[in-house]
Amino acid sequence: MTWILFTLFAAFMQSWRNAFQSHLSGNVKTAGVTLARFLWASPIAALYLATLYFIEPIPSPNFSSLFITYIVGAATMQIVATALMVRLFKFNNYAVGAGLAKSEALVAALLGMLFFGTQLTLLGWIGVFVGGVGVFLLSTQGSFRQISLPTVILGISCGSAFALTSLWVREASIALGLPFPYGAAWVLLLVISLQTLILVSYLVVTDVNTLKALFARPKIVFLTSFTSCLGSIGWFSAMSLQAVPYVKTLGQVEIFFTMLISIMWLKQKVRIKDGFGLILVALAAILVMWG
Template sequence: MSWILFTCFAAFCQAWRNALQSKLSKQLNVLGVTLARFLWASPLALVYLIGLYQWQPAEIPHFAAKSYFFIGSAAVMQIVATALMVVLFKQKNFAVGAGLAKCEAPVAALLGVMFFSTTLTYLGWIGVAIGAIAIMILSSPDKIKDISLKTIMIGLACSSAFALTSLWVREASLSLNIPFPHSAAWVLFLVITLQTLMLVVYLFIRDRQTLKHMVTSHKMMVMWTSLMSFLGSLGWFSAMSLQTVPYVKTLGQIEIFFMILISTYWLKEQTRKKDMLALVLVGIAAVLVMVH
């Protein structure tokens, strides 16, 4: 049941990462905030990989063509998903889009069953469905007229991109044919490093001013964002190496609990009644996927 601990840890770190990125989005452009997620995470991933081999030696993996495809695809798709999430931070009715972006579990379940040979039990499907309902309750606006078609489309595209990222990460880890946690550590390091290189090279060519701001004016905020992102990815990648993506992402919706705590005590925002209802439903969904 290690996947449960990894998922809970990942959800906690992701809640903080999202809060930090939301603040950064007011100071940097979309690509700058996206890079903040990866910039300092790649050296941390390398340290973790080396430390893992020092603690428990294992074989160096053999990378087949499909391994390169899964790693490359996951890296690109996570950049797309993160950029779309940052765009949502800038939308007027952010909560609706963010809620749709977090509908990753049902999207991953559908895509997984259709294209990745994923299987779910009846209890698992019920848990995924209840989790999706909880997210929609959490993100629903007080007035129907507040719903923007543009925000809805961005949110759905974001959730689909995150779901594909997760599915490809799991396939990449399984394709390496080395034991856990080494397989997850290799995928984590390679995906984050590839993402960092792509974004740094692009910004160096097209927008050096953003790079300058990231390492001077906003250095500490960027470092904290990268740290929380690395720890969150470590949790997600490890959990998805051990369990199918829909179960991991449904349990991961306990991020709502951490988001409410951060919102209440750090951002000083008032908790709504529907937030508590969503939290109860997420708890039910979490129990169902844990006992499936």
């Protein structure tokens, strides 16, 4: 049951990372807030991997072309997913934005059905319907008749990008063929390092002022990177042990951490309808997995 502990830890850390990113998004552009997730994470990931090898050395891994493909795909898609998440913060309040991205679990289940032979029962399809109702509730602005289509599209796109990231991360860990948790640690270090290189290069060429804005806020940026890296250690480790849909289903407890942080730290109000929608999204993922 090690994967359960890693998943719960990851969900808790990700809730704080999202909160820090939401706070940062009020002063920094989307690309900068996305970079804040990775900027100081590489040294932490490298230290984690070095500690594992110090405790118990193992042979060096063999990076196959398939493994590299998974790494590049996961790194790129997670950048896209994080950028979409930051955009969600601007469409609605923090808790609702994070809740919309929780379509990730449902999308992962559907992709598993389409490409990995997973079959959905009637209970599973009911879960998909419940998830749609949850997204509908979250996307309405004060009235059920005022549906925000851009928010729905953005939320589902964000969840889909995160789902692809998770599926490719698991495939990369398996392709490496190392014992737990070394494979997950290597995948984490390589994915984060590539993401940092891509985003820093992009901002150096297109928007140096955003980089300056990040370095002008060292505390919040470090907290974002720190909680992000710890959360990723949890996610990557759990997904190397268990199938992605199961991990993401249990990870829905993040929604409740998110609501508590939103109310207690960010001082935001969550409407009853929004809270009900968040619960439906979590319930939908559970129904899909049970189905």
